[in-house]
Amino acid sequence: MAKLAFLGLGVMGYPMAGHLKAAGHEVTVYNRTPAKAEKWVAEHGGAAAPTPREAAQGADFVMSCVGNDDDLREVCLGKDGAFKGMKTGAVFVDHTTVSAAVTRELAGEAAGHGVAFVDAPISGGQAGAENGQLSVMCGGDQSAYDKAEPVIAAYAKICRRLGESGAGQVTKMCNQIAIAGLVQGLAESLNFAEKAGLDSASVVEVISQGAAGSWQMANRYETMAKNEFEFGFAVDWMRKDLGICLKTGDEIGASLPVTALVDQFYKEVQAMGGNRWDTSSLIARLRKLG
Template identity: 60%
Template sequence: MKTAFIGLGVMGGPMASHLSKAGYEVNVYNRTHEKAERHVDDNGGTLCETPAIAAANADIVFACVGNDDDVRSVTSGDEGAFATMKAGSIFVDHTTTSAELAIECATHAKNKGIEFLDAPVSGGEAGAVNGALTIMIGGAEEAYNAIAPVIDCYAKMHKLMGPCGAGQKTKMVNQIAIAGLVQGLSEAINFAQHADLNAEDVVEVISKGAAQSWQMENRYKTMIAGEFDFGFAVNWMRKDLTICFEEADRNGAALPVARLVDGFYEEVQALGGQRWDTSSLIEVVRANSKK
């Protein structure tokens, strides 16, 4: 099977490497040419100059780029993937975007005889590197069934959530839940430290009870240490939350806590933490606490 992967960042790079390791033929494209060269040197594959060249004759084209406009740029126009994809092929977008963008792309793809699946991921860089991502997918069942055995090489869980756009809406639910969880964990750890408790001992105990979460188990040590130069950047989280708020404005859902946490993330940015991991919320809690 011939595949293509567009976007070789902290998520896309490892995902593309898993495809190569699984024995798939992989054409790759990245906006930063040097990064694509390094990827091919380390993982194999064929370096391509444009998304259109990468996608030509591919059975499945994967993409993991930055935002709605980035997806449009790699799919549309003479150099976009849709220009050369063959009828019956499948475009799988792992980017976190608006549901409206997914529907827009699906319509564009359908006019060319191409299937489009919106398939945002969760699990962070570690999940991508370890082949343990969770993928929420929107689109046609037949297309999902065709890609399912392929994405098994970098996913521990994937599920068709409904028609096109449902994958992105599910990712919004994920980000809303994470926002509240990280804020609660930040306040809890800060409280433990102010209460003269050993925060690591506290987490060791409460992580075995009802308070347990992925964020707690994977972020508590670095939160206690004040280390955030890794993981999912605050800038990207705010981008995702903006998508959530726009969708909520359309569907009428109230998001009071998520909107509050977004304001705290804005404070993190003001502290210089644009690229800090989302767990850096604790720095705002610390700044607002009495010594």
């Protein structure tokens, strides 16, 4: 069992850190809002630290799951950043969805501190985090990945190394690109069924058994039909991720017309007040259009 630090106790990080403690690891947590860290300790045991640096001291592995590029830079490189507290030979595992550029930047900074860096963004949503069934896509040195993979296994359904630093983040972009078009297609299909006077449950029962079937259809069609959107990844975060995808697409010359269109649809959902609705709320936009 390892000595670990976990930085960031949001809807994903909170249960992920819990799985690490349940697996028998020694876990110290840090959260920007200290009360959240104290609540986690009361529930799971372990310890809380007031800064990333103090949380990371003596840890074999430091895991992070924060908001965006700037948040990640701050917990790594800030005045009390984790890199200043990490011992030589430790491994930093970042589960945040950020740009590949900041990942490569921080991997270089980590190396200067004698620390390995693995980018390990995740997919599976809040339910996946709570059930320990996340898909984890990694980039970084093979040796660092080999050390980290048994620890990540505490909350992973699948964990794979896709290449050098940044490869995990680029793979997460592929994931979000695929999801964007799929959710819009599902929203259009269900809205079409409603307009045609069909029973959506009956439609889904049939088409889900063929080529149209998907995780989104199986897990979101009922709540979409009820206009309920409190069950997953928030629109604000999806737009952040799609922005990364579109910027990277421009940089590498990859055309993303559907992704760009769906990003604008999510912008319209935000204008409807749906910033914190889950991504299936694309159907609410279609219903508003009439």
